[in-house]
Amino acid sequence: MIPFMSFRFSLVAAPLLILAYGVLRVLDGLDGSRGPGLAWTAGHLAFMAALVLFVQIFWRLRAMAGRDVLSTASAAVGTVGVVTLLGQFGVDIVVGFAAADHAAMTPLFEQVRSVPGMQPVLYDVGPYLFYLAQLALVGQLAAMRRVRAWLPVLVLAYLALPIADKDLMPLGAVFLLVAFLPFIRAARPAASLS
Incomplete structure (x- = not known):
């Protein structure tokens, strides 16, 4: 079983790493183009670290939802999305070093x-599985009344902002962090746990 502190760390670190990626992406584009270079590579590595943390987040949210078929499918789909995004970002980093x-x-x-x-695996379909799983798991928890109904709205805003304008990704990451606050509080270890 994953320790509570580790889950809490993931809930805080993942949005902050996405925020770092978004800020570095904006900074990288100030000269009119993105990549290659330090901001390109550092930003991609930050997002990749967030992706790794999301595997734990997906499976813990699944447990919170009762480990049923829907939550298990959502966590599995999200994990596949993580793998495809890791592949996409890995390609980006290699291209950045090669160019x-x-x-x-x-x-x-x-x-x-x-x-x-x-094209379909790394760009057209696979990455969207990561985002759909986030919304599905939080939506399921809201439908079960295990979290407030506004949490899926925040997650949806986090997902929609970069679609509207990728430079809004840092703001979206803040929405995700706020959406994770109830999970962070719920994951606090009891005083009896060591």
Whole structure:
């Protein structure tokens, strides 16, 4: 069983790492292009660290929802989404290291996307599983009245803001952190636990 403190750490660290990615992404774009470089790589590594933490978050939310078929499917789908996003961000980092400048990144990305299956798995379908699982698990917990009804609204705002404008990702990460606050409080270890 995962210790309570570890779960609480993940609930705080994951949104903060997404916030770091969003801020670094904005900073990276100040010169008119994104990548390659330090901000590109550091931002991607921050998001990848958040993704790893989300595996634990998904499975703990599943436990909070009663480990039923729906929560298990949501956690499994979310984990698949994590794996695909790790693949996508891994490609981004490798391309960033391989390219001399931003213009040189485009043909490298085109090479990756031309590999059969890569476009749907790493870009078109796979990553969305990560986001859908977040909404599904929090939505299920709200439907079960284990969390307040406004939590899925915050998660939805966190998911929608980057779709509207990727530069809004830092604000979305703040919404996610606020959405996780009730889980953080609920995960506090009892005084009898060591």
